[in-house]
Amino acid sequence: MSNETFTVFLADYAPGILIILLMIVLSAFFSGSETALTAASRARMHTLEANGDERAGLVNRLIERRDRLIGALLIGNNLANILSSSIATSLFLHFFGTSGVAYATLAMTVILVIFAEVLPKSWAISSPDRFALGVSRTVNLFVLVVGPVSGLVNWIVRRILGVFGFNLSSDTPMLTAHEELRGAVDLLHREGSVIKADRDRLGGVLDLGELEVSDIMIHRTSMRGINADDAPEVAVRAVLESPYTRMPVWRGSTDNIIGVVHAKDLLRALAEPDVEPENLDISRITQKPWFVPDTTNLKDQLNAFLRRKAHFAIVVDEYGEVQGLVTLEDILEEIVGDISDEHDLEIQGVRQEADGSIVVDGSVPIRDLNRALDWTLPDEEATTVAGLVIHESKTIPEERQAFTFYGKRFIVMKRVKNRITRLRIRPADDAATPPPLVQGEGRE
Known part of the structure; x- marks a missing residue:
């Protein structure tokens, strides 16, 4: 090819080639931005925004309108791909005639898949937070310009899907916040980033709102209590030999709980002058019992324990019949596992x-x-x-x-x-x- 011919070639086809290269770069930008912004950690972005990073704030605002963001990026990506493919087809038709369509399709498919899809998306997914922060300003400007068109496209899509019974207008997420947290913890556990003990503790916290008092209470058949009509020395011996700090006191039948005795209150009473186990009135040192419904969830019951500064409650059903008892320790054990001290009985279950x-x-x-x-x-x-x-x-x-x-x-x-x-x-x-x-x- 002579210099004159090469000059003519550049004059005729260089602008088209440059436009193709520019469109491939833009397509790669849109593809990588879509991957990075959808994969970016919202928790990390909120932390960075709270620390004053303006780019993180842009990322958060873009993610909040995810449908508008995705729509705008897809419009830009498809426009770049279509324009580059059209110009390439025109050039190939000039050089190869009608067979140029096939050559252009093959060449642009390979180029776009490698350089406009796989490469930028692989780069973005390897460090989504950093990539998202880097493109946030440019993407935000593009969304502001193309946003109205994206909104129109989304409106048309919703109407078409609505004809087939699909409703995308609801703002209710498919997963609750607890489900998302649980899924993230389970995933991190499978990947080895979170050990089993930590996973169980985090899962225990998330489960508090789903469990009821009846799920963890000590059933009435396993309750240890004190009969107020027994001889005082029998009641004192029962309290001192028990591994528990608090015990319910009943009279007549175990369904008639009249109070709760605390071991410290018993010891204080025995320390009084002229008080012996034989003449101690156990009913005079009992605290008023607190009755709670068996359908109370553990989150509410934990808050109630903290609010009342209490550790012990009697569980009753809808008819007021005693079903068991629950303690603050029982709820904490749902989070951290069994809590044992030197006075606990070892029960090998x-x-x-x-x-x-x-x-x-x-x-x-x-x-x-x-x-x-x-x-x-x-x-x-x-x-x-x-x-x-x-x-x-x-x-x-x-x-x-x-x-x-x-x-x-x-x-x-x-x-x-x-x-x-x-x-x-x-x-x-x-x-x-x-x-x-x-x-x-x-x-x-």
Whole structure:
């Protein structure tokens, strides 16, 4: 090619080539910006904005109108791609005739995929926060210019989808804030950034609003109380031998709770002159009992404990019948796990066997078992392991009867009257058994 011919070529085709290159750069900018702004951490942006970073404030405002942002970036991206492809097709037609369409399609597809899609998006996703801050001002200016067009496009899209029964006008998010936090914590745990103990504690905080007092209370059958009609020395001995600081006091029947005695109040009373265990009136040092409904969620009950500066409450049902008791420690244990001190009784409710099976007491809460063994047994319909087996089997099983559900095999080891007191749990023989299908297998 002579110098004169090359000069003519540049004069005729250089502007088109430059426009193609410019459009590819713009397309890459829009693609990377879309990826970075949708993947940027809103929490980090809010922190940076609070520290005075104006670019973070722009990112937050752009993300708040995500539909407008995405619409504007897609308009810019598609305009750049279409214009570059059209000019390239015109050039290829001039050089190769009708076959130039195929050559242009192949060449622009490769170029756009690599340089306008994969490369900028890979760059953006590797450091979305930094990328988003870098493009925030330019993108914000572009959205201000193209925003009205983007709004019109979004309006048309909503109307078309509305014809088919899809409504995008609702501002209600598909996931609640708690679900988003839980999902983020679980993801970080799987990636190794959050250890299991921290995941369980954070999950415990998020679960407080979903659990009721009845899910964690000490049931009335396990309550330890004091009969106000017993001899004073019997009541004193019961308080001093108990591992608990506070104990309910009843008279006539365990449903008639007349007060709560605190070990410190008992010791103060015994320290008074002329007071001996034989002549102490236990009912005179009791505190007024506090009754709470069994449907109170743990978040409200925790706030009530803190507000009243109390640690102990009696749980009653809708008919006013005593169902159990709940303490501040019970709620805290839902967050941090079991809290034990030197006076607590060690109750081995879960035991690992040599064959790999797990022997559990029927009264062990499902949540505690899930937390200890990292299982996912459901606890919506039942609180304890025994309750789960009864709920799924729809019967009160006999001893040595086995059931398979949720990928586990439950074998009833001991039953007292209508209560399942001990079970053996091992992995199901058929791991593909779909939950919650129950297979009663008779006696083993």
